[in-house]
Amino acid sequence: MSRREIDDLRGTENQRGANSRILIVEDNAQISEIIxxxxxxxGFRCTQAYSGSEAMLYLAQTGYxxxxxxxxxxxxxxxxxxxxxxxxxxxxxxxxVLSARDQLDHKLELFARGADDYVTKPxxxxxxxxxxxxxxxxxxxxxxxxxxxxxxxLLLDSRTYHATVKGHPLQLTRQEYRILELLLKNPSRVFxxxxxxxxxxxxxxxxxDKTITVHISNIRNKIxxxxxxxxxxxxxxxxxxxxxxxx
Amino acid sequence: xxxxxxxxxxxxxxxxGYGLYYRRQIRDVGRQLDFIGKHDSFKLITTQLQSRELxxxxxxxxxxxxxxxxxNQRFIxxxxxxxxxIASLSHDIRTPLAALxxxxxxxxxxxxxxxxxxxxxxxxxxxxxxxxxxxxxRSRIKGMAKLIEELFLYTKLQNPDYRLELSTVDAAELLRHxxxxxxxxxxxTGYEPELALPSQALVVGQAHAIERxxxxxxxxxxxxxEGRLTIHxxxxxxxxxFMFANPLPxxxxxxxxxxxQRFYKADPARSEQTSGLGLTIVQSLVQKMKGSVRxxxxxxxxxxxxxxxxxxxERV
Numbered sequence: 001m002s003r004r005e006i007d008d009l010r011g012t013e014n015q016r017g018a019n020s021r022i023l024i025v026e027d028n029a030q031i032s033e034i035i036x037x038x039x040x041x042x043g044f045r046c047t048q049a050y051s052g053s054e055a056m057l058y059l060a061q062t063g064y065x066x067x068x069x070x071x072x073x074x075x076x077x078x079x080x081x082x083x084x085x086x087x088x089x090x091x092x093x094x095x096x097v098l099s100a101r102d103q104l105d106h107k108l109e110l111f112a113r114g115a116d117d118y119v120t121k122p123x124x125x126x127x128x129x130x131x132x133x134x135x136x137x138x139x140x141x142x143x144x145x146x147x148x149x150x151x152x153x154l155l156l157d158s159r160t161y162h163a164t165v166k167g168h169p170l171q172l173t174r175q176e177y178r179i180l181e182l183l184l185k186n187p188s189r190v191f192x193x194x195x196x197x198x199x200x201x202x203x204x205x206x207x208x209d210k211t212i213t214v215h216i217s218n219i220r221n222k223i224x225x226x227x228x229x230x231x232x233x234x235x236x237x238x239x240x241x242x243x244x245x246x247x
Numbered sequence: 248x249x250x251x252x253x254x255x256x257x258x259x260x261x262x263x264g265y266g267l268y269y270r271r272q273i274r275d276v277g278r279q280l281d282f283i284g285k286h287d288s289f290k291l292i293t294t295q296l297q298s299r300e301l302x303x304x305x306x307x308x309x310x311x312x313x314x315x316x317x318x319n320q321r322f323i324x325x326x327x328x329x330x331x332x333i334a335s336l337s338h339d340i341r342t343p344l345a346a347l348x349x350x351x352x353x354x355x356x357x358x359x360x361x362x363x364x365x366x367x368x369x370x371x372x373x374x375x376x377x378x379x380x381x382x383x384x385r386s387r388i389k390g391m392a393k394l395i396e397e398l399f400l401y402t403k404l405q406n407p408d409y410r411l412e413l414s415t416v417d418a419a420e421l422l423r424h425x426x427x428x429x430x431x432x433x434x435x436t437g438y439e440p441e442l443a444l445p446s447q448a449l450v451v452g453q454a455h456a457i458e459r460x461x462x463x464x465x466x467x468x469x470x471x472x473e474g475r476l477t478i479h480x481x482x483x484x485x486x487x488x489f490m491f492a493n494p495l496p497x498x499x500x501x502x503x504x505x506x507x508q509r510f511y512k513a514d515p516a517r518s519e520q521t522s523g524l525g526l527t528i529v530q531s532l533v534q535k536m537k538g539s540v541r542x543x544x545x546x547x548x549x550x551x552x553x554x555x556x557x558x559x560x561e562r563v
Contacts, residue, residue: 122392190427193446194420208446235430236440238423 020065020136021045025055025081026098027073031121035068038125039132052076059089066135068128069115070098079113086114094135098123149184152245153227156181168226175201176219179212183232183242190239216240272301280308289316332509335523339394347387354380397524400459401509404531411453411535415558418457418487419448419480425461432469433476440476448480448487450555452536457555460532463525464551468493472549482557486538491551501544529553 022044026032029050036046047064049055052073058064067085071078078097085091097118117131149156153166161177163170172180178200182191193212197205216232223231230243272294279292291309294301357377403409422444426433433440450457468476474494481488495501507530509523526542533540538555 122388190430192420192423192427194417194423236426237442238444239427 019045021047021062022132023047023049023055023058023064023067025049025052025067025073025078026070027051028070031070031098034125035128038129042129044132052078052081055081056084059085059091064093065139066132067093067095068098068132069095072100082114092139094139096128096131096135149181151184151187151242152229152231154180154184154223154231156184165223165226170222170226172219172222173215176215176222179215180219183240187242190235190241192239196240269298269301272298276301276305276308283312289319336398339523340391343387343391343394347384347391350380350384350387354384397528401524401528401531404528404535409535411456411532413451413453413536415449416452416454416457417447418450418452418489418555419444419446421454421457422461422478422489425458425465429462429465429469433465436469436472436476438475440478443479445480445482448482449558450487450538451558452538452555456532456536460529460553463529464491464553467525486554486556488552488554491553492548495544495547495549497547499547501542501549503542503544506542507540 022039024032024035024039024046026035026048027050032048032050036048039046047058047062049058053076055067055069056076069078069081073081076084082095082097085093085095094116095114097115098121099118100121116135119128119131148158154163155165156163156177158181161174163172163177163180179196182196182200191199194205196212197203216234220232233241233243235241276292276294279290282288283290283292289312291312292305294305354377357380426440426442465476468491472493473496477490477492479490479492481490507526509527530540533553533555536555538553540554541552543550
């Protein structure tokens with residue numbers, strides 16, 4: 001199962017939300033209202049369905065960019081709805097599932113059936129919104145990568161894979177660049193060595209983590225040649241994080 | 248000729264007499280059973296007759312009656328446990344509920360949100376704006392949600408038929424993730440944990456369950472421990488062992504026997520917003536994964552050992 005990530009999103013998201021239609025399938029009126037109100041504040045257009053069959057009716061008439069689906073529905077269950085969505089309707093609309101079950105239950109079956117992500121109740125609206133943005137970005141029309149990432153005196157250009165510190169170019173290898181980019185994209189997250197392997201390089205971890213240590217060390221040295229400030233923090237010897245900006 | 252007739256009639260009389268006595272014994276047994284049944288008594292059946300068949304019958308009946316008595320005692324004990332549980336829970340849930348409602352009432356009376364110039368208040372005495380009370384209320388809700396969730400998990404784990412789906416997982420990496428997830432509360436203790444972990448520790452288990460176990464152990468340290476947390480890892484022929492140690496506040500003692508019991512709290516006033524189920528859940532989960540857990544107090548240090556079986560091929 002792939003790791004779920006909440007990307008650190010910046011202000012452009014509201015614009016991206018403005019034209020997206022979201023179908024909310026939840027039989028509890030209060031929760032449905034809370035979600036709809038929260039999403040509308042973000043700029044999404046929401047339709048609320050209170051049962052599986054009602055959702056099918058809406059789906060037959062309109063297209064949606066994303067579906068928020070509660071599993072426990074009267075009549076047609078959430079899981080059956082997903083099956084029919086992917087099967088009969090041949091739709092690849094991203095689906096985020098709301099579940100009252102806990103993590104120890106078998107979630108794999110759900111993903112096999114075609115859901116893209118899940119949130120357990122009770123949930124934070126902020127988290128749901130972040131996941132919606134992440135799904136839309138993934139599914140969306142050729143979303144351009146963020147043009148640049150900046151942190152203190154460090155600047156990364158994702159189009160050219162160039163990094164500069166105080167204007168001086170850093171000769172980073174491709175792998176070093178990817179690590180730095182990942183850290184900058186998620187400034188508050190702590191990554192373990194294994195995380196960097198799988199997320200930055202998309203490679204399976206083989207039990208050898210000295211490589212990462214060496215790369216981090218190289219990055220630090222290259223930055224240090226131009227700037228005394230710390231950019232990568234080591235946390236307790238087990239993880240790395242982008243250093244906090246000085247207040 | 249007459250003698251023979253006399254003997255035969257005597258034998259007949261004796262036989263009939265015995266027969267009648269036998270029937271009376273059986274009737275007596277029947278009456279005792281009726282009495283036991285009607286009055287819910289725990290007497291056992293007694294009989295004077297030494298006949299083999301009857302003795303065996305009576306013994307079988309008594310075996311059933313003993314079992315019935317034992318079942319009854321188990322039932323009473325379970326009932327008591329349920330009542331104890333409800334009493335503990337009642338306190339643990341009502342307290343945050345009262346605080347929750349209290350904060351919301353204060354929010355109703357307070358001023359609406361203004362421009363914030365002071366730092367965000369942590370305690371109720373410092374709160375004065377509506378938004379502050381709402382925030383405090385939300386944190387109580389989070390506490391309650393966690394408590395209730397733990398209770399559900401605990402109940403589920405009590406079912407002996409509930410099984411976890413086991414596979415090979417890296418317990419060391421899961422521990423690192425658990426540490427990272429509790430970065431803030433652990434860092435807030437002011438002590439950096441001392442870690443000696445291998446890059447990999449492949450065990451047979453379930454990823455979420457193991458993360459849960461580590462999460463609860465770390466939570467326990469954050470809430471009850473003092474000083475620096477030390478985590479070491481040791482490999483044996485067939486298992487991986489994780490040891491967690493931390494100093495205890497002076498004067499605090501841990502009852503290692505009762506530590507894993509439901510609702511045990513070192514603090515008798517139950518003042519923390521924890522369920523008291525954390526370590527019980529740890530024990531249940533670890534056992535469901537065929538591992539073992541042990542705790543001990545050595546001087547003023549609290550030590551906890553958790554073992555998981557290694558991946559089959561790696562065993563010597």
